Structures are given as C-alpha cells and as structure tokens.
Amino acid sequence: MPKATIVLFSGDLDRAFAAFLIASRAAAEGWDVVLLFTFWGLSVIRDPNKKAPQRKEFAPRMFDMMMPKGADDLRLSRMHMLGLGTSMVKKRMSAKRLLTIREMIKEAKEFGVRFYACTVPMEIMGIQREEIIDEVDEFCSVGKYLEEAKDADVNLFI
Amino acid sequence: MADETLDCKGLICPRPLFETLKRLKKMDVGKTLEVIFDYPLSKEEIPETVRKQGHEVISMTEENGVWRITIRKMK
Secondary structure, eight states: OOEEEEEEOOOBHHHHHHHHHHHHHHHHTTOEEEEEEOGGGGGGGBOTTOOOOOOOSHHHHHHHHHSOOSGGGOBOSSOOGGGHHHHHHHHHHHHTTOOOHHHHHHHHHHTTOEEEEEHHHHHHHTOOGGGBOTTOOEEEOHHHHHHHHTTOSEEEEO | OOSEEEEETTOOTTHHHHHHHHHHHHSOTTOEEEEEEOOTTHHHHHHHHHHHTTOEEEEEEEETTEEEEEEEOOO
16 A cells, blocks of 8 residues: 655644645545644644643743644634634635544544654744644654655655 | 435535545445435545445446445445
C-alpha cells in the first residue's frame, strides 16, 4: 500500500481542512498516513478542556493567549474579516453537511491516520503535552519524521 | 433488497464515500449495503474505491440524478 506524510505547519482553518481531507482520503483507501503537527499547526491539536500547568515565562504566556485554543477556534488564512469571514465559511461547511475540524480529527483517527506532534516548536512556544488532545500518538523529533517520510510516496507540507 | 441502506442524498464529496466505507467496516462479511446518493462525482469514486478494497459491486442504477449502488462486503 502507498504511504503519505503530511506536515501541518499552518494553524489556519482552510489549510487544516485540506490536510485532514487528504489524510483521511488516503487512509480510507488503505494508505499508511502520518500527519505531523508543528509550529502554528500545534494549535489544531490543543485541547481547550485540558488544563496545563500555568506558564511562567512571558513569551509562552503570549503564545497561549494569541494562538487558537483548539480545532474549533481556527481562523481562515484569508478573509477572516474580524471573524465574519470565518463564521460564514463555517456556516457554509455545516450547510453542506461537511464535518467540522474537530469531527475530521476523529474521522482521520477512525481511518487509521497516525498523529505526530513535533517537540521542538512545543518547547519554543511553551506548549505542554498536558494540553494536547489524546488522539496524538507520539511526540517526536524531525529525525522520526524523516524516517517516516523517506519511504513515503507522497510528502506534503501545508 | 440489500441488508442495509445508507442514505447520502444531499452530501457532497467526500462524505458519501467516507460514510460508505465506515458503514462497510461495521458490517459482517457477505452482507449487502445499498448506498443512495446524488453527488455526481461519487458515482465513480464509490465503486472504484470499494472494488479496490476487495468488495463486490452488485449493481448501480440512476434515476433523476439519484444513484443507488449495491455493494457486497467481501472481507
């Protein structure tokens, strides 16, 4: 079976949608799929219901405040328009009976997509393992990702 | 008559395919599933994908833009 790896670097609603769509579609066909969350993409896998220990340093506190708190909190990469554009697109998605990003995470897991979270940007931003959703299979380094990517047929950076 | 029916009318790509695959996964081998959908792209995508996964497409009909496909779960 073919294999795909997708790096979700972005924390934008539209880009996350594309990443989950490709990941689930491939996994549904029986592909081996790895989805690596890094930098802004980490906001997609933050769990708003989990309480991480209080951040003490200034920069991590800023990141905590400024970054979206999980899959339901993402914004469009363009035309966010103070929330108006994003809310319109979410309404359209729901009118077309598409899944929300949160539901797409569940579905991707159902199809067997493996979720990795990159630890280096977590250190930089002060994101802690305690605030990451349970669906993440592994916290890993770039080396582990390269190991997966080197024999994959499709490697995407979104 | 199929053993189970899945109504995907009004759903757009990739929902009809994903719902079909998820339902097939839950069914017993040998059982049949009828999927009803009206998204034109799904008429190629669903039979191609389920065949690739080793299932059998028993029939597919179209009436007024609504397709009905019957699939037998083979493994």
